[in-house]
Amino acid sequence: MVRRGWRWAVVALGLAVLVALPALVAALPADDRDLSAAELRAQVVASEDVAFSGYAISTGGLVLPVSDALTGVADLLSDQTALRAWYRDADDWRVDVVTATGETGTHRDASGTWTWDYADQRASRGDDPPLALPSAPDLLPSALGRRLLSEATDAELTRIAPARVAGVDAVGLRYTPADAAASVSAVDVWVDPGTGLPLRVVVRSADTDVPALDTRFLDLDLSAPAASTTDFSPPADSDITRDQDLRDLDLGRQERADLPSALAGLARRTFDGVPDQVGAYGSGITVLAVSALPGRAAGSLRDQLSRTPGAVVDDLGVRIAAGPLSLMVAGTSTRDGGSGTYLLAGTVTLDALAAAARQIQEAGR
């Protein structure tokens, strides 16, 4: 019996070591650095020229009640997305969304982007429009971290414990938005202290422990990728199209485009190229976009939102929240092009949406 036992003991021991190994590696403590939150943020904001290549996973925890036209956005925010990235500088990079049997690549050059879709064998060209839906490259930890921290104030930042991300001892930074209207409770960013590159970003909302978005590098190489890797020329037999542009959207024949200068305590801001009917409010992670809505679109969107579990329907309109994202169709809808129907969307609380809708109504009177 003893003779029989040692062999099994060897196998069991080997198995135990193999099973424990990943957990042991994950439990290795990460080193911290003596950097203030403000210094760290400055490093992150200045990291736009840091070249790298890497592999990242983004996990969204949001369920968006959207139509077929927006499934791409909904998938980004609700599913796991595997991203391969090569970054030379802000105007020369490539991000591939990798799926089991295909991929979609975005190649940025000085004058715009090429998007290659293997499933459709289609290459499309876009020119960095002022208004665009979120796309996979926006979810890369480096891009998202820089964007979210770019407008954070020092008072909103604190240091948190370091973590190992993609083999790097990354130092932690928490951004807690101060706006009363904010629906995002905190954004945690782990940063490579050597370069200021954000390596992991976790967006949290107050109502749940599940992060609204968790995106992190799994592999990272800080050497500059070859220009031939980021470069793209469409294959000979592919379809070539132009990106759909939000500027082409029909916003309806709204006569009154004068939106208030502040909504729900958030100041209005302007961007070049954005039409007057679209108002952007707030800063940092607390933002609200308001757009006039053509009547025919308003009706179907209103129906869709009101069918969503948890929707609040009252005389102001219909509003819903998906994690920290909130959406509202405010005002009355009519078939003749709409008289004062607005779409409100942003990272604000439902109360803030209601307050904003009320202000728009009052301004219209």
Next chain:
Amino acid sequence: MIAVELRKLFRRPRTWITIALLNSLPVLVAVLLKLTDLAPRPGEGPAFLSAVLTNGTLFPLAALAIVLPLFLPIAVAVVAGDAVAGEAQGGTLRYLLARPAGRTRLLVAKLVAVIAFVLVTVVIVAAVGYLVGTTLFEVQSVGATTALSGSTLTPEQVAWRTVLSIGYVTISMLGVAAFALFFSTLTDSPQLATLGALAVLIGSSLLFTLDAASDIAPYLPTRYWLSFVDFFRDPILWRDVVRGLGLQAVYVVVLLGAAWANFTTKDIAS
């Protein structure tokens, strides 16, 4: 002893019938594609099948993708499950072990024979795929094969990456082979050993589709099987390929260890 096992395996008509059956599905698919001209969209259906209508040299890959999820592992499980239990059931195990070679060596010889079977099978599937693909479909002489990333691959690159895929698929089957071989030392019924390995396989495939099981997904034996597709990205994505190789190595080491611990101490009655 290894030579004896190899000879025994490849002299059996059953082995060749298995390989022939395995090839029938990709050939049937190719004929149907040729007759109907209806290829799946890229990114849908088995990998690479969408591209074969315009480039027959990709059919070996499509053939591998067709047999990989089920046919190939079943064939491997049948052969590996039979390795020890088949001898026990046939009453020949006693005589095999009467030779002075020892049980550990017999186990190693059986494993080598199974690996040889997998390699021969995969190579034949790819070769038949190439023949069928280049006969039935167009062949592009100049480099115009589009990689998943939208760049162009030369015929040499396609050939080299196909060879890498064949090697990778072969190694991907070793986990199933190790499961079947281990079960084969536990029971005297080869059918039971094969079914055991197939149960593991089906369980793994099912868990892989489940979000709730995402934490254990990296350890499932079937997790990285389809990663041979990554050879056709540009640049090649090595991450999952390397993990797939490592994972198969772990399964082979652990299960062969268990098979060895069990088999070398087992009372052989038949």
